[in-house]
Amino acid sequence: MGCQCTKKNEEKKEDEIEKEDQKLEEINNNGNILGLKEKEEGEKEENKKEEEDYLEHLNEEKNAKYADYPDKMVELINKIRQNPVEYAKIVEDSIKNITSETDKNDETKAKLIYKHKVKVALNRGEDAFKEAVEILRSMEPLPPLEFNGEICIPLPQTEEEIKDPTYLKEQVKILKETTNIDIFFKDLIKIPEVSSLLMVVDDSIKNAGRKREALLNKDYKYIGINSHFIGKTFVAYFSFSK
Numbered sequence: 666m667g668c669q670c671t672k673k674n675e676e677k678k679e680d681e682i683e684k685e686d687q688k689l690e691e692i693n694n695n696g697n698i699l700g701l702k703e704k705e706e707g708e709k710e711e712n713k714k715e716e717e718d719y720l721e722h723l724n725e726e727k728n729a730k731y732a733d734y735p736d737k738m739v740e741l742i743n744k745i746r747q748n749p750v751e752y753a754k755i756v757e758d759s760i761k762n763i764t765s766e767t768d769k770n771d772e773t774k775a776k777l778i779y780k781h782k783v784k785v786a787l788n789r790g791e792d793a794f795k796e797a798v799e800i801l802r803s804m805e806p807l808p809p810l811e812f813n814g815e816i817c818i819p820l821p822q823t824e825e826e827i828k829d830p831t832y833l834k835e836q837v838k839i840l841k842e843t844t845n846i847d848i849f850f851k852d853l854i855k856i857p858e859v860s861s862l863l864m865v866v867d868d869s870i871k872n873a874g875r876k877r878e879a880l881l882n883k884d885y886k887y888i889g890i891n892s893h894f895i896g897k898t899f900v901a902y903f904s905f906s907k
Contacts, residue, residue, distance in 0.1 A: 759794060785859065797867070815844055816889035818833065845906045854899070
């Protein structure tokens with residue numbers, strides 16, 4: 666009897682040890698899984714941070730490259746104001762760069778202008794260019810605009826704010842409390858020569874000619890321009906006052 670009891674006790678201990686070993690193995694396995702998950706999460710965070718740093722670096726490079734955009738735009742706009750007849754020839758010469766394109770569904774899309782290797786979709790196309798030529802040729806020279814930093818519209822900090830139509834209106838509403846901003850608008854073209862050309866042509870359907878009227882308004886004395894890159898998007902805000 667004594668021997669049998671001892672044997673049973675030993676078997677019981679072995680079962681308990683085996684169960685404890687299984688628990689320890691389970692705990693270790695869970696620990697390893699958690700450790701791997703933590704490692705993966707850590708790597709993801711690290712990769713995300715590297716990507717954000719890289720994008721920020723690219724933005725800094727692009728913003729440095731296009732830092733003179735406001736100065737160039739003021740210079741070009743003033744040349745147009747002071748020599749409208751001369752600029753009419755540039756607009757007229759640009760007509761030859763307009764073409765039509767079809768999409769994958771064989772539908773003809775808006776005309777495009779090719780300038781400095783940039784394609785820009787047009788709405789009215791050639792007719793808008795001819796209209797601008799006639800207006801410029803009938804104009805008298807205008808005095809240059811003076812850059813005024815006080816009427817510059819604060820730039821958005823995210824691509825969502827660029828797309829949000831209320832952002833620009835809200836910023837202008839705040840500025841109007843202390844300045845006399847009259848007309849304002851947004852532009853997304855980073856090349857000054859192309860940007861100024863399309864502002865003068867202004868072939869949009871809604872509010873057609875509004876940008877051109879701002880650039881060529883004889884009563885305006887001041888212009889404010891603010892611009893920068895956010896991610897892949899370039900945005901510039903223009904404002905004018907008397």
